[in-house]
Amino acid sequence: MKYSAPKGFQDILPPEISFWQRIEDSARAVFAKYGFHEIRLPIIESTDVFVRSIGEITDIVEKEMYTFRDKGDRSVTLRPEGTAGAVRCFVEHGLHNLPSPQKFYYAGPMFRYERPQKGRFRQFYQIGVEAFGVAQPTLDAEIIAMLNDFLNAIGLTNLNFELNSIGCDACRPVYKEALQLFLKDKITEFCPDCNRRYSTNILRILDCKVEKCVELRGGAPAVSGHLCEHCRIHFDELTALLEALDVPFSLNANLVRGLDYYTKTTFEVTSEHLGAQKAVAAGGRYDKLVKVFGGPDTPAIGFAVGVERLAALLQEASPAEQVAPKVFIATLGKQADTEGLRIAKALRNNGLCTEPGYGASLKSQLRRADRIGAEYALIIGENELSSGTAQWKNLKQGTQGEVALKEVQSFFTKS
RNA sequence: GUGGGCGUAGCUCAAUGGCAGAGCACUGGACUGUGGCUCCAGUGGUUGCGGGUUCAAUCCCCGUCGCCCACCCCA
Structure with missing residues (x-):
């Protein structure tokens, strides 16, 4: 065999494509009913778009981006995720001047230079949803309910919906300090990775899988106990709304999102039928990001679903069907x-x-x-x-x- | 970037330090112009690549590339 697709890149062949179409068709149908409109975004952005939004010390920016110089000597990057470009688009076209909220979705490939494994590829497809301009938890609730509707529409029901709040600029630093204080004396007993996290991204210690670390962090302060009044009310209202909408969820105080821009609400949907990469959808609020891009202070929230992972679940549930000629x-x-x-x-x-x-x-x-x-x-x-x-x-x-x-x-x- | 497993026919996999095999698939025949079931035959391989040990390597050793799984991180 002379040629093969590049590492981490794959061909999707006809037997599998029916699942992809079902996912995409359902997304369009459900999202449209919720008043979301499709946008198409570039696959390449200026490198700064990602560096400034995702955060300079994240793995994505430090080692996973496909970055190169074009013929005009501009540094450009194949998008590793969709939110940054969507926010850039929102600000560039002055969409905050239109009635709030503005609600969008997009679908397409993302690129990250990672070691491939089950459910992880260097080119992978996401369907992303972003809503701008409403700070109330009603928008959080609606977007999470929509995600739930979508997953039900494609026939997936036995998924775990996890919810958390990671606070805002006012309360997160206070919480981080409390966590730091708690860990200070025993951090050397944690695994090497956690020792690194202690200085780079301390919240990540909360979801370390090493048994010793799980044990050692028992009794550590939880974010929920350190939320400011504002964030706590927001979170309480959100959980009440989700209950009113019959969206099943569980609270996970250790649910931490890796990207710098998240505030308040974070959520993740996982399946037990995938490998280690079991998250099929994840998202959260990013109330400060529009301002970072030079727009007016605009609250926003979004999520992304991993198409390959959903397709894998559908494939497991029912065999592929091909259209036969009459x-x-x-x-x-x-x-x-x-x-x-x-x-x-x-x-x-x-x-x-x-x-x-x-x-x-x-x-x-x-x-x-x-x-x-x-x-x-x-x-x-x-x-x-x-x-x-x-x-x-x-x-x-x-x-x-x-x-x-x-x-x-x-x-x-x-x- | 780190660790482990695996590379033999299109696919799934055997095999022995001594001629490289089976099932499925594909093509044809049994049935001059009638599918499925059955039977028969055929096509298909520099055993991932490169070196080494050996009279002889698919097998043993080294390197390299690729795939898979896990870690880091993440959809």
């Missing part, structure tokens, strides 16, 4: 080939999926008709041409008969 037209001889194509065209124009035999032996044509699951075969040879007829055969039932070429249309549209 009619297969087997022909023998040049003249019959022509007549066959003419009939195929007419049947298709009448809305019937029709597949021609492409002139192999009759046996192999019928064998192919069977393999691809055609319902009927129409056989046209010299005998039929001279009498102006064709043989029809029901491949499911094994029945066969004769039909005049002129009657073929009505024969198949009726049956």
Whole structure:
């Protein structure tokens, strides 16, 4: 084998594509009902767009971005996530001047230079949702309810919905200090990764999987106890709204989002049927980000779903189905080939999926008709041409008969 | 970036330090123009690549590339 797709990049072939279409179609249908509008964003942005929004000391920016200089010597980056570009778009076009909230969704590939593993690729697809301009928890509740509706629409029900609040500029620093104080004396007993996190991203220590660390952090202060009045009310109202909307969720005080821009509400949807990369959707509020991009102080919230991971779950739940043709037209001889194509065209124009035999032996044509699951075969040879007829055969039932070429249309549209 | 596992036919996998195999799939035949079931035959491989040990390497050793899984991090 001479060529293969680059590491972490994959081809999606027809048997799998039906799941992707179901996911995309459902997203469009559900999101539209909630008043969200599609936008299409560039796959490349100025590198600064990501550095300033995601945060300079995050892994994504430090080591996972596909960054290069274009021919005009500009530093550009293949988008590693969608929110940054969406916010840039919102500010660039002055969309805050339109009535709030402005609600958008987009779908497409993202790129991160990571070691591939189950459910993780260097090019991966997300469907992202962003809503701007409302600070009230009603927007949080609606967007989470919409995510729940969407997941139900594609047939996924047994998922874990986890919710947390990581506070705002006012209360998060206070909480971080409390956590730091708690860990200070015993941090050397934690794993090397946690020791690194202690100085870079202390909240991450909360979701370390190392048993020793889980044990050592028992009794650590929780964010929920350190939220400021404002954030606590917001969170309480949100949970009440979700209960009113019958959206099932559980609280997870250790749910920490990695990107710098998140504030207040964070949430994540996971499945037990995936590998270590089990999050199928995640999101949260980012009330300060629009201002970072030079727009007016505009609260916002969004989430992204991982299409590959959802497709994997759908595939596990039910086998792939391919659309089978209604009619297969087997022909023998040049003249019959022509007549066959003419009939195929007419049947298709009448809305019937029709597949021609492409002139192999009759046996192999019928064998192919069977393999691809055609319902009927129409056989046209010299005998039929001279009498102006064709043989029809029901491949499911094994029945066969004769039909005049002129009657073929009505024969198949009726049956 | 770190750790572990695996690379043999299109796919799933055998095998022995001594001619590289099976099942499925594909093509054809049994059935001059009738699919599925059955039987028969055929096509298909520099055993990932490069070196080394050996009379002889798919097997043993080293390197390299690729894939998978996990860590970090994340959808």
